[in-house]
Amino acid sequence: MAQRITIDPITRIEGHLRIDVDVDGGRVKKAWSSGQMWRGVELILLGRDPRDAWAITQRICGVCTTVHAIASVRAVENALQMEVPLNAQYIRNLIILAHAVHDHIVHFYHLSALDWVDVTSALKADPDATARLAESLSSWHGNGKFEMRAVKERLAGFVSGGQLGIFTNGYWGHPAMKLPPEVNLLAVAHYLQALDIQRRANKIVSILGSKTPHIQNVAVGGVSNAISTDSQSALGVERLMAIKGYIDELADFVKNVYLVDVAAVGAFYADWTKYGAGVTNYLAVPDIPLDTKGTQFALPGGYIENRSLDSFKPIKTFSDEFWVKGVAESAKHSWYEGSAALHPYKGETKPQYTDFKDDGKYSWLKSPTFYGKPAQVGPLARVLCMLAAGHEPTKKYATAALDTVSALAKTKVGLDAMHSTIGRHAARAVSCAVQVDMLADQWNLLVANIAKGDVKTYNKPTFPKGEITGQGYHEAPRGALSHWVVIEDGKIKNYQCVVPSTWNACPRNEKDEAGPYEASLVDNPVADPEKPLEVLRTVHSFDPCIACAIHLTDTENGSAITVQAK
């Protein structure tokens, strides 16, 4: 007889996600992923000026502010078939990449490490042995014994002061925790260093975006940054040099700490390469445009079916029909009217709440498909697509990560291990390394272009009479994000956002096929139904952020998180 476990809400994420699993014999047999709040941002946009949509959509979510701004202006530019000045592309690219690097570092160290790292175990570590281990893995300057001693001391003070309570939902001493004390201490040390270093990425976004967390500088047709080498208020030499300094510091940390730590944690949790594959159709959109029209990209994207890299089909341009025609969303198991899979231009947002029905409607998220199939999006999809496209930097870092894991685990770990819960963490680190290098590349391109005398950052949009449609995609930190807009006489007639967490956290589709979260949970072990750490590991590996997939409503009732084991 299966036991039902309900985790509501899943914490350490934005938004409100409920996961239900049926557990039998210590394994998950069936899973349901449910977005518990309704999104209606599309309705707010109807009748508005398309040039304002980006500022409104970036309010959907506090974690992904910049990504909605970018996708929105791209959608309107696509509808107008506009070109975007090179400088504007480079400045947007720098913001996109800095945001991604920030997101990936914070996700690993601050939002998901607790699933794998037992902070209390770190108190048993020998700091000198920790330093020796760390120095054997990388040349990072923050790995010395004095550093490790200081971190242990701080942690001890923190715990004895009774402050460990801030780490709620840390499953201390859980049987699924496997890291030796020294590795736990190392992770705590790097957690603290990551807190400091992630601020550099944020500074890049705020210098270029004029403001953070909500950037102010994008516009339909380009960016509003003025470029001048001799004005204090414009983007000039001083600010560009500051950005370069931050990029260099970030690159050092990502390559010498983050990538190494993920490989080390992965080696100790090699069993987690067997769990969590789930949906192995992968979708990633290309990004980091290198021309004004959006036909060349630094970061390739496309579609892989059933984990076969040979099946890779690239998405080539901002207007690629293979992409535009492939996307549909079903509401069969969602609290909206209708069940047929509709293209986003035809998408509807008419709520129809029914309560949680295991075999009926059970989520505020719709269920997107690519050519009728569920697809996983995110760093794993991105890395696999880049590998399939023959992207050399990705090959380099993926090989480096897998070699480190193999050396530490003393067994050959290949690419196949990436289709897993721990593989998603590894892929995120590989992606981050690729993106931090790309950050430097984009900086060089921007500086070289300005040096040529080009200071153009904006083309003015003009809206025609009649109806036009456009879509803007963006490979956001959590994966493929797309905004779809129908404009009539210069006003928004329909607007749909198909967000990464909808692809991943969706309920079953019109053919009753499970979405990526749901499929990835099946066969996960669960040692203790009261403490379903393993379920959280797999869900957190996707970097769930569903504030944009759904919306907040009532919070007065239900004051506690519930882990219900029935």
Place this chain on the structure above:
Amino acid sequence: MPSPCRPSEATAAVSVGSAAAPVASRPRRVVVLGIGNTILCDEGVGVHAALALRERHALPDGVEVIDGGTAGMELLDALAGIDLLVVLDAVKARRSPGTLVRLVGAEVPVFFRSKLSPHQVSICDVLASLEFSGHAPRDLVLVGVQPESLELGLELTPTVARSVPALVQAAVRELAARGVQLLARDAALAVA
């Protein structure tokens, strides 16, 4: 790593109105942080109030007003190592809509851990991370307003909109009680 965000059973003590006791030294770095989702009507009242405060007052050196929206870890940089954090937010305190609510010190993280705030998760992660890294704000106060509607919409309800000036004044009083004087812009111009 820290997840202090399990909604707690504890309900934050809610007091209405009164200003803080004065402290000896004037805080050097101060952030007034408006948070909330501006596309959910009154949910965004903290942001509206923060922007109104910035519009109507000249800010002395060291005082920053931030529109935090629903941001989380992106706020770490702005909040690290500051002396005083004044948070403006919508608070579901079971009061009549538009009522002002005030929380101080340790009540604030408890508030974000409970579900009194509709967007508690991210801010309490930020505060916990700052606590652990030794960069938590020295002093913390939250002034908020009981919302009426959290439906989709860009405008505040008339009731809550009417309470924005009072919320701004409450924030100004909190700052003044700690030795940080804001000058209303009209007055600032007159002096200049």
